[in-house]
Structures are given as structure tokens and as C-alpha cells.
Amino acid sequence: MGLVKRMMEEYESRGYGEVPDKFVCANCVNDRVLKNYITTNASGTTCSYCGKRTRKPRSIDMDAFMEFFMEGLRYKWTELDYNNFPYDDEEHKYLGIPSVYSVYEILCAEEWLLNSDLIDDISNIISADEWCKHCEAHISDSGRSLLDYWHYFCYYVKHNTRYYFHSDTVMDEAYSWDERDFLTVLDDITNQIKYVDGIERVLPSGTTFFRGRKNNNRDGYEEKDLCTPNIEHSKYPNRMSPAGIPMFYGALDKNTMQSEITDTNTKYITYGCFVSNTPLIILDFTDIPPAPSYFDDKNRNKIEPIEFLKQYSHTISSPVPSNKIDNIEYVPTQVMCEYFRHRYKSKNNDKIDGIIYPSAKSTGKNIVLFQRYEDFIPSFGSRTSKIKLEPMSIETIEITK
Numbered sequence: 001m002g003l004v005k006r007m008m009e010e011y012e013s014r015g016y017g018e019v020p021d022k023f024v025c026a027n028c029v030n031d032r033v034l035k036n037y038i039t040t041n042a043s044g045t046t047c048s049y050c051g052k053r054t055r056k057p058r059s060i061d062m063d064a065f066m067e068f069f070m071e072g073l074r075y076k077w078t079e080l081d082y083n084n085f086p087y088d089d090e091e092h093k094y095l096g097i098p099s100v101y102s103v104y105e106i107l108c109a110e111e112w113l114l115n116s117d118l119i120d121d122i123s124n125i126i127s128a129d130e131w132c133k134h135c136e137a138h139i140s141d142s143g144r145s146l147l148d149y150w151h152y153f154c155y156y157v158k159h160n161t162r163y164y165f166h167s168d169t170v171m172d173e174a175y176s177w178d179e180r181d182f183l184t185v186l187d188d189i190t191n192q193i194k195y196v197d198g199i200e201r202v203l204p205s206g207t208t209f210f211r212g213r214k215n216n217n218r219d220g221y222e223e224k225d226l227c228t229p230n231i232e233h234s235k236y237p238n239r240m241s242p243a244g245i246p247m248f249y250g251a252l253d254k255n256t257m258q259s260e261i262t263d264t265n266t267k268y269i270t271y272g273c274f275v276s277n278t279p280l281i282i283l284d285f286t287d288i289p290p291a292p293s294y295f296d297d298k299n300r301n302k303i304e305p306i307e308f309l310k311q312y313s314h315t316i317s318s319p320v321p322s323n324k325i326d327n328i329e330y331v332p333t334q335v336m337c338e339y340f341r342h343r344y345k346s347k348n349n350d351k352i353d354g355i356i357y358p359s360a361k362s363t364g365k366n367i368v369l370f371q372r373y374e375d376f377i378p379s380f381g382s383r384t385s386k387i388k389l390e391p392m393s394i395e396t397i398e399i400t401k
């Protein structure tokens with residue numbers, strides 16, 4: 001094969017042509033990982049873009065830079081071409097792809113690069129004119145994002161199938177683009193989110209939870225009145241549990257407990273502190289870490305789970321009108337909670353004890369624990385509760401408006 005032909009083939013596979021004989025420094029880029037890559041591999045003492053000169057090497061040649069840069073660019077974005085994507089010749093557009101961008105538009109919007117000459121140079125050497133986000137390139141299931149599946153799942157349990165929840169319940173009616181069953185969709189989502197730092201946590205023995213109830217008649221409440229309600233009293237749907245399936249709802253601090261319960265009719269609240277007597281394995285959706293850089297090849301597979309978690313955390317902390325008894329807005333998080341309770345296994349293959357989620361009424365944190373009334377108030381065949389009320393902690397407070 002001739003040299004020119006071999007070079008053309010290489011240009012095609014790497015996605016860009018001949019690179020200008022220039023150097024770029026870390027000050028001309030805006031991404032932590034890109035900066036670090038330049039600093040670590042620096043071989044030049046002058047930046048061709050900002051003109052900065054240094055005694056020690058502080059800039060990298062554009063060949064080395066482009067090789068690294070393209071990997072990050074192609075992780076988020078994909079080149080469109082007629083061979084791999086359906087194209088409408090009459091309308092002159094790709095079918096099913098909502099937004100198509102030039103590489104120049106992408107580089108300006110992403111703000112990875114700080115120098116306009118650098119943006120021009122890179123735009124000029126990259127071969128493909130049209131790009132789209134990977135997650136919008138819906139030609140195969142692998143292009144679907146976790147958020148796509150979550151929206152799909154929410155629609156399905158609200159408007160199609162709610163109680164028949166088996167692996168042969170194929171979610172093919174809400175959208176026409178693929179066939180997935182409930183459990184596969186939830187397994188896919190949770191298998192990715194469990195590896196995001198801080199999502200799975202162990203609360204040490206001795207952790208305190210605040211739980212209260214309205215008590216306008218100032219009755220003398222005891223443990224049976226403040227623990228998880230019994231089945232007869234579990235009449236209303238909640239964020240994580242439907243009517244008839246009681247769970248322990250509490251808060252991690254007193255103020256959050258108070259703001260969760262208080263409404264216009266509340267005069268008094270009686271609350272107590274429950275303390276764990278064993279380590280509790282929980283999922284914590286309140287402290288989602290920032291997404292890693294697209295140029296971080298070791299961690300960028302966590303970008304998508306983190307984007308999902310941000311949206312999920314927002315969903316479970318958004319206020320839902322409480323005036324409707326049969327409020328279907330709770331359904332997706334209720335189904336998801338049952339999944340976490342009964343099917344989900346932690347990284348160490350354990351069942352989990354509960355979920356921490358952001359309060360919709362304050363900046364604090366709420367918790368739901370899978371402890372039943374019978375666990376607190378022993379009866380035949382019940383287990384021992386993993387949390388117990390501190391009897392001396394019970395207090396009634398007046399709500400001042």
C-alpha cells in the first residue's frame with residue numbers, strides 16, 4: 001500500500017487529518033483532566049496559542065493532544081455518516097436524531113478549550129461535519145441512556161402495567177423502539193448506580209433518627225404510636241410506599257422531621273429519637289458526587305449513572321400534591337422502593353435496610369427503613385427491630401406560625 005493511501009486510512013479511522021505543527025499549554029484548556037494530561041506529558045516550552053514561554057516544558061505537541069482529546073470527544077459525541085445512520089435524502093436530515101451539531105458548535109458549547117485559535121484549528125482538522133450526542137443516536141438499545149429507561153419505566157408503571165411485575169412484562173407499548181422487561185431495566189439501572197461513590201453506605205450502630213406525629217390533642221404517645229404504623233393505620237400512599245404497606249419514615253435531624261409533618265392545621269408534634277442497634281446498609285440519594293470529566297478514561301463510565309442519580313434524586317424530593325388519595329405521581333418511586341427492598345443486592349450481596357432521600361420541604365435528609373410495626377412491638381414470629389425508641393427522648397413541641 002502506498003504511503004499516501006495508508007495515511008488517508010489512518011486519518012479516516014482517527015477522525016482527523018494532518019495536525020498543525022504547534023504546541024498547546026494547560027492554560028489554554030478548561031478541563032482538569034486535559035490540563036493534567038498536558039502538564040504530565042509536556043515537551044515544549046512555548047504555547048503556540050497563548051504565546052506563553054516557560055523555562056521548563058509546559059506545553060504538549062498537537063499530535064499528542066489530539067489523540068487524547070478525540071477519545072473524550074468521541075465518548076460523549078458521535079460522528080454521523082450516511083452508512084451507519086438512516087438518512088432522508090429528500091428532507092436532507094438524519095432520521096430520529098433530534099439535534100445535529102458541527103464540531104465547531106460542540107467545541108464552543110462544551111467549554112473544554114479556552115483559546116479561539118485552538119478551537120478553530122481543531123474544528124478544521126476534524127473530518128466529520130455532523131455530530132450528535134451518543135445518547136441521542138437511537139439506532140440501537142446501546143444508545144439509550146439510563147434516563148431514557150427511567151422515563152420509559154415511569155410512564156409504564158403509571159399508565160400501563162402497575163401490579164403485574166415479572167420478567168415477562170415487556171415494556172414495548174409505551175414506545176416502539178425496543179422491548180425490555182421491567183426487571184432488566186431496573187437491574188441495568190441499579191447495577192450501574194451502586195458503584196457511584198457514596199450511594200451505598202453503612203450507617204453505624206448508634207445512628208439517631210427523628211420520627212414524629214401530629215398530636216393536636218396532646219395525647220401521651222409511646223413507642224407503639226411513634227414507630228412504623230400498623231397495617232390498619234397505613235391508609236395513605238407515601239413517597240416510597242403505597243397504602244397498606246407500612247414503612248418507617250423518619251428524618252436525620254429534628255428540624256427536617258418537624259417541617260415534614262407540619263401543615264396549616266398542626267398545633268403540636270410529638271416526636272421521639274430512634275437509635276440503631278446494628279449497622280444499617282442504606283442507599284443514600286442525597287449526596288450525589290459531581291460527574292467526572294469526559295477525558296477521565298478510568299471514571300467516565302460513571303458520568304451516566306451520576307446524571308441519572310441527579311434526576312432521580314430530584315424526582316424523589318419534588319413536592320407532590322397531597323390532596324389526592326390515589327396519587328399516581330408516587331407510583332414509580334414506590335415500585336422502585338419495592339425493588340430496592342426485595343430484589344436489590346448491595347456490592348457485598350446483602351439486602352439493604354432503607355433509603356436516605358432529600359426532604360421536599362427543607363434542605364435536610366429523610367430516611368425510609370424497611371422496619372415493620374411487628375418488629376417494634378413484638379408478636380408471634382416477629383424479628384427484633386434494628387432500631388429502638390429511646391423512651392426518654394419523647395417530647396411534644398408546639399408549632400408556632
Ligand SMILES: [Zn+2]
Nearest residue numbers: 025028047050
Ligand atoms: Zn497556552
